[in-house]
Structures are given as C-alpha cells and as structure tokens.
Amino acid sequence: MKTQVRFRSKKFPPYESEEEQLNPGIWGKRLAEYLATRLAEKGIETGEINAEDWGWFLPIKTTGPAIALCCGHQDGEDDEFLCFSEPSTPVVRKLFNKVDLTPQLSRLLGAIEQILASDPDVREVVWEEPR
Template sequence: MQSTVEFDSELFSPYLPDESQVNPHCYGAELAYWLSRKLADHGIVTSYPNAEDWGWFIEYLTESGDEFWLCCSNRNSSAKQWQCFIEAKTKRLFGRNKPKIECAKSLLKALCCILEEEQEVKNIRWCKEPWITDWANRPE
C-alpha cells in the first residue's frame, strides 16, 4: 500500500525566517497545521503538530489504539517541494508489534482526498516508502 506522497505547492512556504525553523532549510509546520485542520474536516482526529529535527508530524490513533505518525517535511531544502509519509509506531520496545499500514487506511484515504481537492497542490506522486522512487498515482 502506498503510504508516501510527494507533491509541489507554494501554499506551505514558511512565513518565519530560517532562524525560527526547527533546523535551517527544514520546513513543514505550515503543512502539518493545514493537514491537521483539513483532516479534522474529514472526520479524522489527530494531535496538534509536533516538531522533529527533520520536519513535523501529527499523531493519529485508530479506534483499536494503533498509533501512526503523519510526517511532513520539505524536500531538497525547497519551500515548494513537499513530502508526507505515514509511520507506524510500535507499542513495545525494540520496534516490535508495529501495526500494519492498512490499519491507517482511513487516514490515507483522507490525505489523498485533501491533496487532490486542493488546486494549489500539483504533481502528486505516491510510493510505498519514503525515499523510494517506485511511484504510483494514488494509494491502492
């Protein structure tokens, strides 16, 4: 199942200077906050965005208690190229018992709809894992 998407948009360009970012040329706050609101509009409840050194993420819990992160960051230090991917979080130490990505299907479907509905989002490309270039048009 495709769980990574790359796309182009000027909609999420940072409005604060580089010194205010998590790391220089590492953006994604505007995208993460936008997605959190849009997902709520689609009935998908998430956390508020949180920062990491590579970008931003929002937490999503399934009804069965499985946890996923929707990770958001820019690509190639660009303020116009973006990447989002779903990461399953483990319930135990050492990465065991991660839920299958299929458990986050409602999150993926909503993400797909949100990006396709936004006219300012262009060149949407999906793949199975971050940094793999086996692109498809949309999630299975």
C-alpha cells in the first residue's frame, strides 16, 4: 500500500520561529493545519497537531488502534513536502495479534489524495510505498 506522498507547493511557508520547534530546515505546520481543516470537511476528525523533530504529527480520531498523518517540509527546495501515515503499513502487530488497518488507512489516504489532487496550488504529487 502506498502510504506516503511527496509533492510540491508554495502554499505552506514556515511560520516565523517554527523551525525552532523542529530540526533546522524543517517546517510544515501550515500544511498540517490545512490538512486537518480539509480532512474535517470530509468527515475525518483529527486531534491536536504536535511538533516532532522531523515535522508535524497529526493524530486521526478513530476507533481501534491509533493512526496518524505525519507531514513536513523536506530537505531541498522550499516547496518540497512529504506526508506519510503512521503506521506505514496496513497490518500491525498488537501483542500476539495482527490488526488490519486497511479500511482506516484507505479512507485517510484516499481523502488526502482527493485533497491534494483538487488543489491547484499543489503539483508533482507522487505516491510511494514506505522505504
């Protein structure tokens, strides 16, 4: 399952001092806020956006095991971004059981695909399997 997407957009510049919360050269809070708003329009609730050293963590409210969307600016040009799901695969281990999150991840990633495809300010969208 392709659970990460790379794209380009000038729509998500860093906030002033945002990079102080993350590693140098990393930002994406505007992107996380944008996705939270757009996901809500599609009936997908999110939790509080959290800073991580690699970017922004956006929890998705769901029943069952936790899932999230992780996103941020990538090294390189100022308009390069990456978003990926957590977990990065649809089947995860919980204690001695395997849990299939395919329906939840498919809904989330399908919504992200629609959001990015419908935005004229987003270009060069490439979906990938996790490395």
